[in-house]
Amino acid sequence: MTRSVWLKADDAVGDWDDRRKRITAGLEAGVDWVLVDAEDVARVRELGDVNVAAFSNGDTQVIDEAEADAAEADAYFVGKEGEGDGTVDLPNDFSGSADLSTLRRTDDRADGAYVRIFGQEYEAFAEAAADEADYTVVVGEDWTIIPLENLIARIGEETDLIAGVTSAEEAKTAFETLEIGSDAVLLDSDDPDEIRDTVDVRDEAERETLDLDWAEVTTVERTGSADRVCVDTGNLLEHDEGMLVGSMSRGLFFVHAETAESPYVASRPFRVNAGAVHAYVRTPDGGTKYLSELKSGDEVQVVNLDGTTREATVGRVKIEQRPMFRVEAETDDGDRVETLLQNAETIKVPTSEGRKAVTDLQVGDEIRLYREEGARHFGESVEESIIEK
Structure with missing residues (x-):
């Protein structure tokens, strides 16, 4: 409603x-x-x-x-x-x-x-x-x-x-x-x-409140370069907030906003470095969009570690070619999901040990994600058989 x-x-x-x-x-x-x-x-x-x-x-x-x-x-x-x-x-x-x-x-x-x-x-x-x-x-x-x-x-x-x-x-x-x-x-x-x-x-x-799950990291490997998407919002994001993105609609990874300070890069509390252009990102209506589709004025869903959500307005989308990691994780029921994330220290994900840079992620780490049944057709959840790999 x-x-x-x-x-x-x-x-x-x-x-x-x-x-x-x-x-x-x-x-x-x-x-x-x-x-x-x-x-x-x-x-x-x-x-x-x-x-x-x-x-x-x-x-x-x-x-x-x-x-x-x-x-x-x-x-x-x-x-x-x-x-x-x-x-x-x-x-x-x-x-x-x-x-x-x-x-x-x-x-x-x-x-x-x-x-x-x-x-x-x-x-x-x-x-x-x-x-x-x-x-x-x-x-x-x-x-x-x-x-x-x-x-x-x-x-x-x-x-x-x-x-x-x-x-x-x-x-x-x-x-x-x-x-x-x-x-x-x-x-x-x-x-x-x-x-x-x-x-x-x-x-x-x-707003939705989502049930977030843990999954065990099974693969972290360097891949070639890909077209990477930074989603810059017109809203300031909190330290425990991020977006849900992934290569497979049934398992979206929690990627933190760039709120953390570092000796080399200033924080960008409006930005989520979300992954490659093919990946899904969750929207406030419970649907998804491809990262490549996002443009200024669109709305994306922001989520915190408790699963509480809110909406944010996209101010700018930056697409640049960058070296990537492929991150694969296995859920409790044996399902495997994955995504591509940029090979950089500023991209951080929540683990059971706390926030970790993708560059420090290791096999065996527990990573936060959101699971959803069903496939996607033009961003809408549908009940049909589909294979994603």
């Missing part, structure tokens, strides 16, 4: 200066959406590139093709100053609901519903709205967890369920509720730190 963070920035926040400060903090933190009043859409677009949602009353807000593109929201919501927020009483029979009628129209008047949960009837109303809406925002009042649990259990994939929160801690709870969580959170906060922390919670919720 792809999680997202929405930032509430309508007139309830204050005047435009207050709203602008909140939106700017959200843009700097990396929120996915901003929810504003319709008259602010163009002003938000002037501040930066972000998805913009807008409140609409459904009766007067019609998207006119003659309007400037900048004034058009990416999604329109009903519920504010209507039935969704309690301004207008809910009808006894939801078939008479103005908000639901607007959602059911086919002229793009509304894509989403905004519902404050004052009681069970509003919970039922949110469930009815979810049947019609692409996005359903639910904001708990006296109760927050129980209504969210109920809605997660009842609502399927027909809508993106967005939970209203006021802090990163509440966002974490929303993403973990019933072990499924909401698709997104709508954050109502002016605090830049809280906004950043909520974005961090989103990122953590999307």
Whole structure:
């Protein structure tokens, strides 16, 4: 599931200066959406590139093709100053609901519903709205967890369920509720730190945690020169981080980032000297790419020794001809995997004795790697018979 963070920035926040400060903090933190009043859409677009949602009353807000593109929201919501927020009483029979009628129209008047949960009837109303809406925002009042649990259990994939929160801690709870969580959170906060922390919670919720294995090194031999790839990221990497690379998709070797200082070469904490052009590298979506395919702007997966992952943006790829080692390792079940790594002291891999330069690696060392069943076709895991050697 792809999680997202929405930032509430309508007139309830204050005047435009207050709203602008909140939106700017959200843009700097990396929120996915901003929810504003319709008259602010163009002003938000002037501040930066972000998805913009807008409140609409459904009766007067019609998207006119003659309007400037900048004034058009990416999604329109009903519920504010209507039935969704309690301004207008809910009808006894939801078939008479103005908000639901607007959602059911086919002229793009509304894509989403905004519902404050004052009681069970509003919970039922949110469930009815979810049947019609692409996005359903639910904001708990006296109760927050129980209504969210109920809605997660009842609502399927027909809508993106967005939970209203006021802090990163509440966002974490929303993403973990019933072990499924909401698709997104709508954050109502002016605090830049809280906004950043909520974005961090989103990122953590999307990341894999991998089970890394040990394998015994069976061969370390010099080969001829090959086209070697250095992956330079736009992110600083930590000392225990690296990337998963290898000649065989079923066994990817952990190669450390060049974070270590040496008497001869300055550290490059943004770089992983990853191997030859043919090798696979793991990506954040669980797929792989050939090292030769990487280019500026791509994302690669970064992993630490505990198996915790995050994504990093490729800033540059350097391909140069260099002398190489072939490293082969055998797993507990007798499978043998291998990769090519440059013959240089700066390329380091984790062993059971600690970080070791490839030039110091010996037969019998235990080396860290990630194993995965199945073959790869255009980077996607497939179940088919394949021989790699």
